Amino acid sequence: MVELNFKAGDFVKFRLAREEIEARVLESSDSRVVLVKLNSGYNIGIPKENILDCVVVEKFKDAKKENVVPVSKGKPSIGLIVTGGTIASKLDSRTGGTAPLTDVSEFAKFYPRLFERVNVKKLSVPFMIASESMSSEHWITIAEHAKEMLNDSEIRGVIITHGSDTLHYTASALSFFLRDLKKPVVLTFSQRSIDRASSDAELNLDCAVTMALSNCAEVMIVGHANENDDYCFALRGTKVRKMHSSRRDTFKPINCSPLAKVWPDKIEFLEKYNARSEGLTKLDSSFNDKVALVYFYPGQDPSILDYYLVQGYRGIVIAMSGLGHVAIEDVNYFWESALKRAIKNGMVVCASAQTIYGRLNPKVYSTGRMLDEMGIIYLEDMLAETAFVKLGFVLGHKNWKSLVREKMLENFNGEFNSLLSE
């Protein structure tokens, strides 16, 4: 085979058996294929074995354009934390794939409207990763950056852009970590990549700005309320969940109403909220990551609990069936003994609802009563994901050791809703 001595970005002349092709080479995801962009703009692949000869006509020149960050004196200031995900990825012309936006100026190029409305006084990019790769360490880092911004007297609110997959975990974590919150903290995302004219990022970010400048001192997710590009919902950070793999209105309030309907230029509040106030926001990000979230299913072997025990886990949230049940009468598997063993060895076992909607109630059936008496903490209408984050947060506080049950059942930030509206 002929030696292929060109790089992605080079303009190359290829000789094939029946024709010659002149084209810009792109990075190919398939090592057997040279991917090229023809002059017409179309990309095609050339199987490497078909190349008889090739000559580089023009080497790739990295024409880095200096983008200027617009300074918007006189406009209200916000803090912006960019962490990755679709909302902060652009198309890379060399690879033909998507790559993260790397600096503020690039962000400004893609979202000029944000910089027209506000002065981004502080912008931080602590990391650029997809949200499914985040862990509690990332939540803590985001919280630290947010706290610093929140305590800048000029900054009216903080916007965090984030991948949508696990955004509701981060929202929960920030709800617990940022104590005595005095200003809005708004998390937003996109489901459609920002290269498209139809991207949902535009409206989400526009409404996020409105919310960040509002009077609502809460941790919120702001995103499309429905399939229309009309308004967004502001959703309480502890009672929200990603409910659709691809639709733009993926985030839904669970067991509560949205905090507000948000348009780029107005807000209609639907629920009570903490009002903006003077003073400093504190950070309390103690977290014990030896916690797990387990989804119960019929026929499940309870020795999974022993595994977590052996691995040194301190707490576990079980997403239970119905009103809060696991198999007690299964002739093969003995959840009763496995649960007792775990609890006896100091494991905190919590129950949340795999139905997602509704409240647990262990008093209705004998199974529930038995589990309740064993010492399992029934977390009412709290979302399993929120419960998982909260358990790590509670167990992270050594001084709460004897108060774990009380703390898990204390309503820190709206994670319980006694009225179960919606």
Next chain:
Amino acid sequence: MDYAKLGFKAGLEIHQQLDTPKLFSGAPSFLRSDAPHYTISRRLHAVAGESGAVDEAVSHEAGLGKKFIYEGYRDTVSLVELDEEPAHAVNQEALDTALTVALLLNCEIYPVTQVMRKTVIDGSNTSGFQRTVLIAHDGFLELSSGQKIGIATVCLEEDSARLILREKDKVVYRLDRLGIPLVEIATYPDLKNAEQVKECALKLGEILRVCRVKRGIGTIRQDVNVSIKGHDRVEIKGFQDPKMMIKTIDCEIERQLLDLKNKKKNGEVRNAKEDGTSEFLRPMPGASRMYPETDLNLLRIGLDKINGLKKNLPKLKTDIRDELKKKGLSDEMIGLVLESSEILDEFETLLKVYSLDANLVGKMVTLWRNEFATKMNKTLMEIKEVLSEKVLEKILDNVNSKKIGAGDVKHIMMKILDGEKLENALKVEKVDDNEIEKEIRELIKTKPGLRANAYMGMLMAKFKGRIDANKAMEIIEKFVG
């Protein structure tokens, strides 16, 4: 007009809807006139292309700031059309059809290619782009003069949403058309005059019609690229009627001549009007509006697939006509046999049973069945139920083995329709040749001076199906000079 002197060059670009499910969702692909089940509203915003440049054609499209309303149906519109789900893999039926078109146009197929997004922000695509994939290049077709017209590219792309209403700040589209597969054929600028452009368009139409394409108004769109010496290429879109092509092209040449006189030469996209003139639509689109569909893998088109399609390439009508003529079918019969693919199939199957008389087979599947239907006041369907392909095959089998004569066939068909069993109908009790001769002598004696056909009619009336008509004619001709 002296086209050669003007340095006239033209190429055609044809968009034809395929009759397959939608290209990137597999949803059903038909247009609806019933009330939509729901509407959604969207906005589009400007985006810098992958190189950071905003395409001139894109920025010209006045989609920004407008509200787009999309009408949808719960049972035929998927999340892909709503821009709420990533594209599914290319529909294989559509790909096969487009490849078939490319092969009929003698094109080279790309073994590996990539689905692209072409930025379109007039709202006609919910995503803000049209997905398109280049599948083949460098083919040709032949005009009646023998001149070869080069085919530059064959692409497979998705159709746009259907415009329902356009107001100042609001445009309404219907999603039924969005995503219907289109094959796009672009010729090289090999066309030397307006007449050739028209012939090439008709020829392409003929090729497309033997493939799995939609038929009727709006299912094919023809654009022409025209330039004269010194002027950049101008694309004229939206011909519905090939008859208007020549006039429109001649008008465009006049316009370009005027441009040159005024020291202008810019290429642009224009819209054909009914009177043959055209109006400015937008600047020429550039390559910077194209970027890859990142949600899909590279598209591989294997040799197995291509070879499989090559084996089953549909025949063009002109080719079939020539073949039928070679088999001895009269022009009139060719017309009748080609009326439907069903009849053609039947004809070809039966011809394999008895190939000595194509016209006989042709009459069996066309004329005679129709004739019986009229005579018996029955529908053609009812006739076909009795005189099925199987029955006709049996009859021809008997002709082939000389158990019955070709002249008996019509009578046998009639008898079967009258309720006689197939086996009985096939038993043709032959009248002895001597007896026929005797009868003919008798007829000539009693009614002298008639023509052969008249005697034949009388003979047939007497013996019904018991004589072979050809044989009888032979005998009559011995007596009537």
